[in-house]
Amino acid sequence: MLRPTLAFLAGAALLAGCPAANDDDSAGTSEMAITLDFAAKVGTADVVCGGSYEDMGAMGTTVQIKDFRAYISRIRLRNSDGDMVPLELDQDTPWQHEDLALIDFEDGTGACAETGTAETNMTITGTVPEGTYDEVEFDLGVPFGHNHGDSATAPSPLNLVSMQWNWQGGYKFVRIDMANEGAPPMNNWFFHLGSTGCESDASSTPPQVECAKPNRPTYSFQNFDHANDTLVLDLAGVLDDVDVSTNTLDTPPGCMSFPADVDDCVDLFPNLGLDWDSGECSGNCGAQSFIRVE
Amino acid sequence: MRAASQGGGLLIAGVLLLGGCSAPGAWTWDLPDGFPEPRVPEDNPMSEEKVELGRHLFFDTQLSGNEEQACGSCHFQELGFSDGMRTSEGSTGEFGVRNASQLVNIAYLSTLTWANPALATIEDFVPNPLFGEFPVELGVDDGNKDEVLERFATDPVYDGMFEEAFPEHDEVLGWDTVRDSIASFVRTMISGNSRYDQYTYQGDTDALTVAEKRGLDLFLSEKTECHHCHGGFNFTLSTVTATTEFIEMSFHNTGLYDLGDGAYPTGNGGLYEVTGRPEDMGKFRAPTLRNVEVSGPYMHDGSMDTLEEVVEFYARGGQLIEDGPNAGDGKLNPFKSGFMNGFSMTTQERDDLVAFLKTLTDDEFLADPAFADPFEE
Numbered sequence A: 001m002l003r004p005t006l007a008f009l010a011g012a013a014l015l016a017g018c019p020a021a022n023d024d025d026s027a028g029t030s031e032m033a034i035t036l037d038f039a040a041k042v043g044t045a046d047v048v049c050g051g052s053y054e055d056m057g058a059m060g061t062t063v064q065i066k067d068f069r070a071y072i073s074r075i076r077l078r079n080s081d082g083d084m085v086p087l088e089l090d091q092d093t094p095w096q097h098e099d100l101a102l103i104d105f106e107d108g109t110g111a112c113a114e115t116g117t118a119e120t121n122m123t124i125t126g127t128v129p130e131g132t133y134d135e136v137e138f139d140l141g142v143p144f145g146h147n148h149g150d151s152a153t154a155p156s157p158l159n160l161v162s163m164q165w166n167w168q169g170g171y172k173f174v175r176i177d178m179a180n181e182g183a184p185p186m187n188n189w190f191f192h193l194g195s196t197g198c199e200s201d202a203s204s205t206p207p208q209v210e211c212a213k214p215n216r217p218t219y220s221f222q223n224f225d226h227a228n229d230t231l232v233l234d235l236a237g238v239l240d241d242v243d244v245s246t247n248t249l250d251t252p253p254g255c256m257s258f259p260a261d262v263d264d265c266v267d268l269f270p271n272l273g274l275d276w277d278s279g280e281c282s283g284n285c286g287a288q289s290f291i292r293v294e
Numbered sequence B: 001m002r003a004a005s006q007g008g009g010l011l012i013a014g015v016l017l018l019g020g021c022s023a024p025g026a027w028t029w030d031l032p033d034g035f036p037e038p039r040v041p042e043d044n045p046m047s048e049e050k051v052e053l054g055r056h057l058f059f060d061t062q063l064s065g066n067e068e069q070a071c072g073s074c075h076f077q078e079l080g081f082s083d084g085m086r087t088s089e090g091s092t093g094e095f096g097v098r099n100a101s102q103l104v105n106i107a108y109l110s111t112l113t114w115a116n117p118a119l120a121t122i123e124d125f126v127p128n129p130l131f132g133e134f135p136v137e138l139g140v141d142d143g144n145k146d147e148v149l150e151r152f153a154t155d156p157v158y159d160g161m162f163e164e165a166f167p168e169h170d171e172v173l174g175w176d177t178v179r180d181s182i183a184s185f186v187r188t189m190i191s192g193n194s195r196y197d198q199y200t201y202q203g204d205t206d207a208l209t210v211a212e213k214r215g216l217d218l219f220l221s222e223k224t225e226c227h228h229c230h231g232g233f234n235f236t237l238s239t240v241t242a243t244t245e246f247i248e249m250s251f252h253n254t255g256l257y258d259l260g261d262g263a264y265p266t267g268n269g270g271l272y273e274v275t276g277r278p279e280d281m282g283k284f285r286a287p288t289l290r291n292v293e294v295s296g297p298y299m300h301d302g303s304m305d306t307l308e309e310v311v312e313f314y315a316r317g318g319q320l321i322e323d324g325p326n327a328g329d330g331k332l333n334p335f336k337s338g339f340m341n342g343f344s345m346t347t348q349e350r351d352d353l354v355a356f357l358k359t360l361t362d363d364e365f366l367a368d369p370a371f372a373d374p375f376e377e
Helices: A002-017 A259-265 B006-019 B048-058 B127-131 B145-154 B161-165 B175-187 B195-200 B210-219 B307-316 B347-358
Strands: A031-042 A052-056 A061-079 A084-086 A100-104 A123-129 A133-140 A164-166 A174-179 A188-193 A218-222 A230-234 A291-293
Touching: A031 A061, A061 A123, A061 A188, A084 A123, A084 A133, B048 B161, B048 B175, B127 B175, B145 B175, B161 B175, B210 B347, B307 B347
Parallel strands: A031 A230
Antiparallel strands: A031 A123, A052 A061, A061 A084, A061 A100, A061 A133, A061 A174, A133 A218, A174 A188, A230 A291
C-alpha cells in the first residue's frame, strides 16, 4: 500500500516544486513547431574554429576564429493578421531557457580550445499557434531580467563562465575571439558585446535598473520563410571597415564594448546598427551588416 | 551534512530524475551561500561513511608503498591543502616538476591537475599520486599493491569502515573503494566563507575595506582582464556544477617563459605534453584563487613567491628572464593568451589587487575539524 502513495507524492512534488517541462496546450488551439536555422559565414564559407578568413576589416587582415557565440532572445514571428507572436521556446534543451537561446558555432577544438566547449548549436526551436508567418524579430543579447543574475546557480545556457563578465556587467551577448596577423603579443582581436554603464553598489552586485548602454539591438527580417531561410551571422559584415589588424595601446585586445575601448569599438558598433554613445539603435536597428537572411 | 533515511532518499532521487530540478537526496550538501551543487559521478554517490573513510585514508601513511607519506604529506589544511614548497618531494625522495595544487573547491573543477584535459573527475585523478611513476609520489606499484591494501584489512582503526562505506560491494577492500572514498572526502573540501563571500553572498557590505573593494573592481575590470580566466564563483573558468551542460576547460599560456619559438622549460610544457599540439605549449589550467594568500609559492612550477610578484608579472604581460637556462621574454610568447596583454598599474593599484586577493582567505575552512587529520585528534 505504501508504494502508490509514495509515487503519488513524488508526482505532487514534481508539480509543486519544479517548473513544468512543457505546458500542455489549452484545448482548441493547435500549435506548430518552428525551427530557426542559424549559420556563421564569410561570403559562402562557414566560419569554423581555426579557419582562416582573408581580407577582413579596414586593413584586409587575415583572421583565425577562436570563439564565436551569441545569445538571441525575445523571438517574435508576424502572423497573417499582422500581429507579432512570441515564439515559445522549447524548454527541454540546454541551449534554451525561457525566452533566450545560445547560438554556438565553436566546437572547442584547435584555436577554440582555450575558452570553447565541445557542443555546438545552430538552431532555435519552439512553437507558435498554427498559421502562416512572414517576418521574424528578435533581440541580440540576454534580456535585462536575466542579464544580471548569478551565473553560478543559473540554468543552462546562462551558467557558462566564459560568457559572463560579472553580476554588474552581465553576460557577453556576442563573443567573437580572433587571432590576427600581428606579432606577439599583439596577435589577438576579440569582440565582446554586452551592456555597459551598469550601476550598482559594487561590481559583484546586480543593478536594479537597465544599464546606461544596453547594447541589445532588435533585428527584424521581413519576407522571412522560417521553413527554408537561414539567419546568417556574417563575420565580414560585423567587421566591415573595422581595423582588426591592431589594438589600441593599453586597452584590452579588440573591442570589449566598455567606454575606454572606444577607439577599437567606434567603427564596429554601426555594423550592429548600434549608436556607440547611447547603446541603442539610432532610429531602428535595420542599418546593420551583422545578420542577414539567406 | 547528514544522511537522510534510505527510503526518503530513493523517493527524492526519483523526483530529481524526473524533474531535473534540485531536491535533497540521500546526501545533503551543506553549501555556502551562493554556491551551486557540485557534480557527483553517478557511480560514486556521496555518503557520510565514505567521506569519513576517505578522511582516514587521506591522512594515513600506510597508503604509500614504504609507509612514509600520505596524501596529507603534500596537502596541509592550514595552507589550503597545498604544501608551501616550489615542487614536492615524493615518498621515495623524488621531486616532481609541478607545484602541489591546493585542494580547495576541486569538486567544481572541470579538469584536475595543472594540465590534463583527460582528468575530468576526482575519481579519475586519485590513482595518479598513488600509482604514478614519473615522479613517484605515494609509490604504490604492482609489487606492493596487495600488501598495501592488506594493511587496512588488519588495522583495527578501519574495522567495519569499508563495509559501512560500501554496503553494496561484495569485496569492500579494493583500489576502487580506496579511490572512491578519498574522492568523496576531497569533494567535501568546499571553501566559501571568506570575507569576499561575506561581502558578496552574505550581504555584509562592510566585510571589505575601501582598498579591498577597489581591488575587487580592478580584478573584474577590462583593464586587468583577470576575470576572463579566473571568473565565476570559484575564480576559474574550469568549472562544472550539477547543472552544467557544456564543459568549459581553462588552459592558458600566460607568457611565463619563452625559451625560443614559444617553448617552455623541457618537461614542463603544460597541455602540449598531453596533446602534442604545438599551440598548446605552455598552457596550464587556471587555478582557483580561493585561499591564494596561503597557497604560495605560485605558478605551475612554484616559481613565484609573493602575490605582489604575481600581479606585477600579469601587469607586464609576461615574464622577462635576462639570463640562465630559461632566458627569454615570455611577453612575446606566440602561444600566449589574448588576455595577457598587460596593463599599467600604480603601486597603489597593485596593493589594492593583492589586498583583494587576500580577502579570499577562508579561515573557517583552513581550520575546519571536518577536514582535519583524524590521527591527530
